[in-house]
Amino acid sequence: MNSTEPDMRPVPDSQPMFNRVLRASPETVRGTLQDIRSRFADLVAEDTLGRLELVLAEVMNNVAEHAPDMAADGQPVIHLCVVRHAGGLACALTDDGASLPDECLAPRNLPRATDMPEGGFGWFLIQDLTQALCYYREGSRNYLAFSVPFASVS
């Protein structure tokens, strides 16, 4: 395109989005979640925002918690993108942390409440609150994508 001519193509309807590259630590995850909340606060209903925040907390804290031992490099780096679209909030994350075990994505049941388990809820919540969850590993990176619908699925 000739750079002296103005670009007359119509501007597509742009959708609000949030992009962040962060070290996977509980503190940076917390800061990122608060920034996402500010970014979408006026654009998305509080109920949806609450579900988005919970899912992203579970996903990113898993990356931090299961970081491979990389004393030299520090913690894994997460690339996060959230875009509002017609039905909900589309999320894509990549990270250079540990590979995700298959069972995380297999259909899960809750641990029995009466056993008072102190963990094992994270992937259940992620699966319960998202749609179109997909994952693949390429080289040293994880790729995870899903949507948090506007209408509650559960």
Next chain:
Amino acid sequence: MQFIVEDVDSHLHISVNEPRIDAAIATQFKDKLREIVNRNRKPVHLDMARVEFMDSSGLGAMIAVRKGLPESLPLVLLALTPNVERVFRLTRMDSVFDIRAA
């Protein structure tokens, strides 16, 4: 990590003065709350009105505190905000905790 502790005769009223119980403070939350409830050996009313967000590590901490108390000592959760209530409900842990409006 801040708790406001009031000893009313029948029980301990503990207000959680933190907006988030997440992975960044779950361990501290658990240790400090355990210390308070173990020292006093009384039923506990935990006022959660100021907690706007809790994730599964926060829930795990809460379960650990409950398990650390003798079964005879009640732990009542008061005034859960919607985002906190959701975590208890989705994980069915609302069936094992005594949750009350306020």
